[in-house]
Amino acid sequence: MPHEIAPTLQFTHQQQPTAIVAGAWLVHALSGRATMHEISALLNKAAQQKDLHWDLSQISSLDHIGAQMLWRAWGKQRPRQLTVQSAHEGLFIRLEQVSRINIPGSAKPRLTRTMQLGAQMLGLLNHLHSFTALLGQLMLDIWRFIRHPLKGPWKELSANIYRTGAQALGITALVGILIGVVLSYLSAQQLRTFGGDLYIVNILGMSIIRELGPMLAAILVAGRSGSAITAQLGVMRVTEELDAMSVMGIPHGFRLIMPKVLALAIAMPLLVIWTDVMALAGGMISAQALLGMSPEFFIYKLPEAVPLLNYWIGLLKGVSFGMLIALIACHYGLRIEPNTESLGRGTTNSVVVAITVVIIADAVFAIIFSKTGY
Template sequence: MNDRPSLHVEPGKVVLSGAWTLAEMLPRLAELQAGLAAATDGNRQWDLSALTRLDSAAAVLLWRAWQATWPVSLEIGDMHRRIVERVAELPQEMPPPPVARVHLPEFIGRYLLKAAANLRGMIALFGQLILDTFFLLRHPRDIPWREFTANVYKAGALALPVTALVGFLIGVTISYLSALQLKSFGADLFIVNILGISIIRELGPVLVAVLVAGRSGSAMTAQIGVMRVTEEIDALSTMGISRSIRVVLPKIVGLTVAMPLLVLWTSAVAMFGGMLAALLQLDLSLVYFLENLPRVVPVSNLYIGLGKGFVFGFVIALVACYFGLHVKPNTESLSANTTSAVVTAITTVILVDAIFAVFTRQVGVPHL
């Protein structure tokens, strides 16, 4: 392509030649713009008849150089003249793009209102679930067993490796760090109490909840969200299938059932990791550890841990489904809602954990 855009000033007039297109102009844009600006001064005669091509980007450039008025004399081909005319027909004053101004009270207020709306929506979803449960009790044939078991498998069975790995490492870490401290007091045997209470009662459930919120919660939000974007949820409704019974309920019940089992599994693996570290660090035999565990850690701690798992699973799934159902049909909303779902789920889990801690402070703590 040798018809590069060029411009030269002859006495009395400006001559443009070559292909004035965006692609051809780009490499020498500054040069051409400067040339046009210099040529415009005093020259009101333009010769554009030698142009091979003129596109609208170049037409806008010319029109700006002419300061939005036609030159006194202009030689131009018919087709090119129409392109410039199109640019000339545009309204002169372009409305500037609106800039949203944000005031702090308004910002905070909007956030609070949004949080309140979310809370209200989740309570409504909870109510819907209770109604659905009553409906299913009266019509047991409609219970979605397949979806339910599929969710238990996806959220529970497939999460076993990752929760085991994380649990094991946390168990080893805590045991190792505690052993260092206990050794200096000569209180080696208390490692059993520390590991037992902390892992079974507190760490196991919270650890699993955080992992599951990131793993299964986000997956639920994304899945329901994409089903909304692609109108699959609407397709279900048109077949007379309730979206809450077929999509939401199996997810929530599935995770609620799977979570206590995951908590039990993770706590067990974490205890095992702790035992191994204690064996290596403090020479505490596995047999001694296992014999003393039921003595120093009352079994009510296990019940508290499993109860927490039950509630956490329910909270995570409810939050995830709620945010999934409120995805708007665009990619931005999908990512924003998935983020909100995970953040809200983890925050709520920690909050619920604190409430648990307050109400069970009398239970399961051995008095020596």
């Protein structure tokens, strides 16, 4: 490899102020500490002089690093008087094009608070419009399923019931038992003080069967099955499987959305019953340990303490919560864009919104049935 001339920068004032750039302006030639310090000082001196003629015709070699140093000295714009070899012209054209690109986040936000609020309201209306369209399509698919049951997606329905229902029995049983033990322990401490040990059956029965059982099952299913549904649809969006289904004429709603909604509408009441039984069993064990109440007496007093209507209210909550969780999960899954960042954000939003809607729906049920079942 032949010896390369060191990079230099000289100033002349014969006819007009001129900066003569010569030598090899390459990264390995400029990497020396002394050379870099000297060249940087000369470039800073040249940047302070206006209407300076730059003569780059004597440069033997030039790479992107050398061109970038000169470009910064020019204030990131081509000087008015410039002499450059045609072989090096492409580097400066590329730097000029890159400098015109607007970097995201570099500009100051120009939206006022009112505009930001308006954008959020438009986003909310967009979500409501998409959710309403999804709900309408679900009604049409269910009607099609009722008219032609033999052509329905029975395999998808049974598979979703297994994944959202049977596979959730373990976690719901564990949480139910622990909640029953905790609630029974706290109630027993207070009832023992006032001599009302028998009323622990009323407290556990009403709170678990009517409120805690459906709520706990719904929150667990929203975090477990709701996130799985959103992630599944999101991955299908990223891998373009949904587009392939559309090309083949397979409707999304009939094969993907409806089986998931019906599966959760069927599985959730069963999970509510399972959670109620486990929570009452945990409370019964704790009541026997703390108050000496036998399991036989607990089971005997339970139907008397809790009217049967509360049981049906809990099952109605289970059906409603299951359908809401499935619809919200499918809604966010279909809105995911084909990138991994949107997939994570959509899954998180799906779980948060589903749990929030479940709590709101439970409050609505409490208001509607405030004078029922007591």
